Amino acid sequence: SRSTNDLTQVRLLLGFGVLNVANTLFALISALSLMIGISGRLTLAALAPAPVLMLVTRWFARQMFSRTRDTQESLGVLSGRAQASLAGVRVVRSLALEPAEQRAFSAASEQYLEKSLGLAKIRGAMFPIMGAVSAVGLLIVFWYGGTLVLEQRISHGDFVAFWAGLGRLIWPLMALGFVASIVQRGRASYERLEQIFVAVPEVVSGPAPAPALVAGSLAVRDLTFLIGERAVLDHVSFEVPPGGSLAIVGRTGSGKSTLAAILPRLLPTPAGTVFLDGVDVCTLPLRALRRAIGYAQQDAFLFSTTVARNIAFSLDQPDTDEAVERARASAAEAQILTELESLPGGLDTVVGERGVQLSGGQRQRVALARAFLGEPPILVLDDPLSAVDARTEAAILGAIERQAQQ
Numbered sequence: 301s302r303s304t305n306d307l308t309q310v311r312l313l314l315g316f317g318v319l320n321v322a323n324t325l326f327a328l329i330s331a332l333s334l335m336i337g338i339s340g341r342l343t344l345a346a347l348a349p350a351p352v353l354m355l356v357t358r359w360f361a362r363q364m365f366s367r368t369r370d371t372q373e374s375l376g377v378l379s380g381r382a383q384a385s386l387a388g389v390r391v392v393r394s395l396a397l398e399p400a401e402q403r404a405f406s407a408a409s410e411q412y413l414e415k416s417l418g419l420a421k422i423r424g425a426m427f428p429i430m431g432a433v434s435a436v437g438l439l440i441v442f443w444y445g446g447t448l449v450l451e452q453r454i455s456h457g458d459f460v461a462f463w464a465g466l467g468r469l470i471w472p473l474m475a476l477g478f479v480a481s482i483v484q485r486g487r488a489s490y491e492r493l494e495q496i497f498v499a500v501p502e503v504v505s506g507p508a509p510a511p512a513l514v515a516g517s518l519a520v521r522d523l524t525f526l527i528g529e530r531a532v533l534d535h536v537s538f539e540v541p542p543g544g545s546l547a548i549v550g551r552t553g554s555g556k557s558t559l560a561a562i563l564p565r566l567l568p569t570p571a572g573t574v575f576l577d578g579v580d581v582c583t584l585p586l587r588a589l590r591r592a593i594g595y596a597q598q599d600a601f602l603f604s605t606t607v608a609r610n611i612a613f614s615l616d617q618p619d620t621d622e623a624v625e626r627a628r629a630s631a632a633e634a635q636i637l638t639e640l641e642s643l644p645g646g647l648d649t650v651v652g653e654r655g656v657q658l659s660g661g662q663r664q665r666v667a668l669a670r671a672f673l674g675e676p677p678i679l680v681l682d683d684p685l686s687a688v689d690a691r692t693e694a695a696i697l698g699a700i701e702r703q704a705q706q
């Protein structure tokens with residue numbers, strides 16, 4: 301929401317801002333030359349309130365911007381609240397916290413109402429007040445210009461022309477106040493956006509060419525990984541030959557998931573610690589590395605689309621007959637095909653947001669099927685069988701064994 305807001309500010313600067321600077325300059329030159337030609341003193345008098353007008357519009361512009369931002373932010377809080385209570389509706393119900401949730405929602409709603417009213421008030425007051433200030437200029441012209449006409453120092457025609465010229469000036473002068481504020485904000489926003497543009501990602505592709513063929517040997521040498529001050533992995537070394545397998549067991553929190561994510565560089569892998577076929581993974585192109593290492597994460601994430609597309613997610617065209625066939629084959633390997641076929645729409649069932657229509661164990665095996673699909677030379681499975689019964693587990697291990705033989 302922050303970046304979208306910044307983007308809007310920059311667009312205002314480059315669109316409305318630039319356009320109005322040009323417009324204002326043109327109006328100023330054309331109208332002023334006409335007015336000064338008629339009477340320099342009258343021009344001075346008529347423009348006396350102009351600085352005040354610009355200050356007032358600038359104040360209003362700032363208020364509008366800050367109140368709009370406040371309103372957007374409180375709308376964000378409100379919808380965040382609603383989303384969290386809906387997503388966690390079971391937790392809320394099981395703890396009988398509905399009244400508390402309702403109260404919190406009402407409070408957020410109240411906040412939003414207050415901010416919106418604040419914005420509405422400023423918006424309502426803006427044009428009348430700005431109109432009043434510019435009317436002072438018109439009054440001066442009537443009074444002083446009228447006197448000049450009566451004393452026959454300027455003609456009736458001059459008076460009308462002057463009047464029209466002043467009318468042309470009022471809007472550009474108001475716009476100048478806005479533009480000043482737009483320029484200020486647009487520049488600040490641009491600086492924030494620029495920081496995003498120039499940010500260098502922590503994990504970048506290495507310079508080495510992609511290997512033509514990956515045999516699939518994996519070596520970890522003296523890997524130490526710090527999170528904050530704490531060494532989550534402390535001098536870890538092991539080797540797995542092509543076709544071999546290695547199970548890593550340990551208490552929860554001992555760093556298994558961290559290690560699994562370090563292998564395909566999903567975390568900033570230290571250089572010279574992880575080797576694929578003897579090549580430091582940090583020197584390989586990221587795409588080649590990640591195609592070589594299939595990874596099923598511990599908390600399986602499913603996209604809100606069909607089961608088949610979730611499994612065939614890595615394919616460019618997940619809807620072709622061939623892709624669906626491959627998805628079915630991987631689902632069979634992951635021991636989930638029969639269960640998926642018994643869903644209302646079979647493999648075309650949409651699994652809902654984050655896969656809420658599947659059980660934890662089913663989600664886990666769909667993610668497993670997704671990792672199987674590309675037939676990567678190396679499979680990294682993070683706690684893939686924690687929510688699976690013993691018989692299914694044996695069948696899946698058999699499938700993994702068969703893949704390793706191939």
Ligand SMILES: Nc1ncnc2c1ncn2[C@@H]1O[C@H](COP(=O)(O)OP(=O)(O)O)[C@@H](O)[C@H]1O
Nearest residue numbers: 527532550551552553554555556557558559598
């Ligand atoms: N993003 C993170 N920020 C801070 N600490 C983390 C983060 N991820 C993991 N940890 C810490 O690293 C340790 C290892 O976590 P993890 O690799 O998930 O363990 P395991 O998978 O063996 O249960 C834990 O103590 C955990 O608190």
Ligand SMILES: [Mg+2]
Nearest residue numbers: 556557598683
């Ligand atoms: Mg874990």
